[in-house]
Structure formats: structure tokens, C-alpha cells
Amino acid sequence: MQYISFVIGQLVRNAKHGWTAQIMTLFTIMLSVLIFSFFLLIYTNMQKASSRLGNELRLIVYLEDAVPVNFRTEFQKKITDFEEVEDIIFVSQEDAFGRLKKQLGKDNDVLDGLDASFLPYSVEIYPNKNLKSLARIKAFSDYLGGLPGATKVQYGQEWIERFGYFISLLRIIVILSGALLILTSVFMVSYTIRLTLESRQEELEILRFLGATDSYIRGPVIIEGFLLGLLGTISGLAALLFLYQWVKIRFSGPGFMNLFEFSFLPGSTLLIIFTMSLLLCTSGSMISIRKYLKL
């Protein structure tokens, strides 16, 4: 109990001394937590979206001519020889026409007087869910393109490719901002603590003469680093939540965001960020006190 009241007293004294440096440190920790968790938030959402897109992946093979009914099993076998699939649907000209009509809705009168013959025959292939890698999708599509009668294969390749690059770019950004978080919290905290210790040098010397133990001197300093980390991390994550809410309200309604079902970081991830940041800040203060304990 005495120790706690003493520590609080020390902290207040230190805060009076070096509050500018402490505010700066808090702000820096907050900002780097915010930057890191922001990119992580985008990254996790993009990844979720990508796996959802993966689930909806289908390859469309356009054909010169309809596959006769008695050849269909053979055609299916050729496909499944290469990749496992969930479903194969043969789309006739009439089917395609019907779909188009439905898509156009009340504007479907533009199709009046036309018949289905201008539309191509096609086969829609829904691959197995574990077909995720871009390279395998490409290989599959090349194979399908080589089937007899195939004219073209479509699966939104450009879109998927760009999405893939974007995600790997994001991954790099997340890693870099994580490194930034580590550097800033360790350096800033140990810098502030060093300032505090330097301003207390005379006091530390006298404490030594009075027989103060290492833990007596170390305690308040480490707690200072811990508190800086605690406050900085909490405010950083709070800022992220705020930003997230703002983005959600701003971009709500039908459109871009709906595709992604933008969601916040899960509790476990938040807890990991929180713990890591606290550990880093505390070790930052331990680094700078080590030197001073050899008084």
C-alpha cells in the first residue's frame, strides 16, 4: 500500500517535471498504434472480401456451339480431370436470353423483336472452394481455353489479379507500420524516461545514499513507461474505432462498402495489439533505467 502511494507521488512529481516530453510520447504512441491498426483493419477486411470473392468464383467458357447432350458427360469428365469442381452448368442460348431479360428488368423491351441466336453458348464452372491461388486459377483457365469448341474463358481475371496485388501490398504496409510501432514506442518511451531520469539524477544519488534499493528506484520508472504505453495504446485504438465509425457512416448504403461488409478488428486482435504495445513501452523504460542503476 505504502509503495503504491509512493509510486503515485513519484509519478506526479515526474509528470510536473517533464510533461511536454510525456505528452509528445503519448501522442507518438497513439499515432503509431493508430497507423498500424488502421492498415491492419483494412488488410483483414480485404482478406475477408477476397475469400468471399473466392467463394463466388466461377469460370465461364464460351463455346462455338452447343455441347450435344450425349457428349456432356465426356465434357464434364475432361474438366474434372484437371480440377475438382462443385458444379458445371451448361447454358443454352435460350437460358442466356432469359437471364439477360431478367437483368434488364423493366427495360427489357429493348430485346423485343430479337431472338436468342445472337448470344453464345457457354458452360459455367464453379470450382472447389479450396481453389484460391491465382496461379492455379490461371492454369485452370488456360486448360479450359484449350477444350474443343472453346472460344474464350472469363473469370474476371484483371479484377482478381489487381485485388491480389493490392492485398500483398497491404501486407507489406502492415508489416512496415508494425515495425514503425515497435521502433517508436521503444525509442520514444526510453527517451522520455531518460529525460526524467536525467532531471532526477541528483535525487537518485541521494536516494542511493539513503539506501534505496534497485526496485525502489526502478518501480516508478517502469510504471511510468507502462502508463505511457497504456494511455497511448488506449487512445490509439479509440481513435481507430472513431475513424471506423466515421467511415462506416460516411460510406454506408449500397455501393462499394457493402461488397466488403466492413467490420472492426476482432477482440483477440485488439488484445494482441494492446499487450504488445504495453510490453514494448515497458521494455523501453527498462532499457533506459538499466544504465542508471549502475550508479
Next chain:
Amino acid sequence: MNDTHPSSPLIDIVKVSKVYPPNIMALDNISLTINRGEMLFLTGASGAGKSTLLKMLCFLEYPTKGLIEQDGKDVSRLSAINLQFMRQQIGVAYQDFKLLPKHTVYQNIALAMEVRYENPVKIKKRVMALLNDLALSDKIHTPTNKLSRGEQQRVCLARACANKPALLLADEPTGNLDADSTAKVMKLLAKLHEAGTTLLIATHDEKIYQNTGHRIINIANGKLQESQS
């Protein structure tokens, strides 16, 4: 520092020399034994080596040659933890006070007890009593750099006495004081002596040791001469 070996001396100084660089011989081959509960005065001209001897007993300096044993332990070979523990048991009134200038009188005195994690209520009671004994109660919240030398000296002594230490080293505790304050200081020291504290007091002030019956050690040119008042 407690009475684990009541018969053994508290401090045993054996053939100790202290040479400051480049080659100032502050103490020259001295030997001295101080028993538990003794009150002992150290006299000698300025520069004789009184402070040097006291500094070695609170581990601010170490002997160049010879052996100092305190409570049966060789002071040159104390582990860090032992050193901290021993320092907590020794009260020192430094000649240069070593007070924290921006901290208040109260904070300065309380610090000596805080490093021992004493109960705040106990600390408060003790500090109040000491300030009362030394007529400093009205300065309790004054930063020590706003005090006169004589007041600073008494704060320094109060801090040294705060823990009712087993050993008290006082370097010129009455150097800046008038007769009235000197009497108060000596009364406080006598009280500690009665309670069992071992006291070693360096002083130029004959009045405080004349006719007390305590041992007096005189240092001249780094050598000891003993007498009785």
C-alpha cells in the same frame, strides 16, 4: 545491524589508510574500535581527515589500505543488496547536507523512511516529532533551498535521525547553529543514544563534548590520538 552479537564491536577499523589522488594522505594507518551503543566524538583541525573517516563508514569512500569491518562484514566486499540494506540502517548528517533543494523539508526527511517502505502514517508522525524537537515545524512545507544554512543543517540531522538508526554519523552537526539550536540538537542526539544508537560525531565545537564523559578521538595529520573528556 541489530544486536545479533551484543559483545562484538559495531565497527572495527584496522590499519586503514586513505590516499586521495594524486597522493593526498588523508588517513595514515589508523586503527579504531567502536562498540555498540557508544557515543564518540571526533575532533581535529580542518583538513585533518574527520569527514574522510565518516565517509568510509557510510560507504562513500573505501580504504586504500587496511580493513574496515562493520557488523562483522568487510565493507569493501559488500554486495549491492547488502550495501543498500546497511545504508538503510545508518543515519548520516553530511557536512554538505546533501538535501534535495526543490523538495520540501517534509519530503526530504520522509525520503529516508520511504526508501524503507515505512507506513505513511508512521512517517508523518515521526517527521512531525523531529521537526518539533528541532524547532522547524513552521518550515515543514518550505523547499530546502529557501532555508538558512542553520535550518538546512537541522533538516539534514532530522533526516539522519528519522529511522532511529543503529548507527548515526554526524559531520559537524552544530557548525552553523546558535547556542539554543545547538542544545536542541544535542538533546535529540542524547535521546537516540539512550535508545541504543551508536553515535559518531565529528566536531570543532568543544562545548558539545566537554564534561560528557564520552570518548574523544582527535585526528592530526591523518593519525589518531585518543582521550577522555
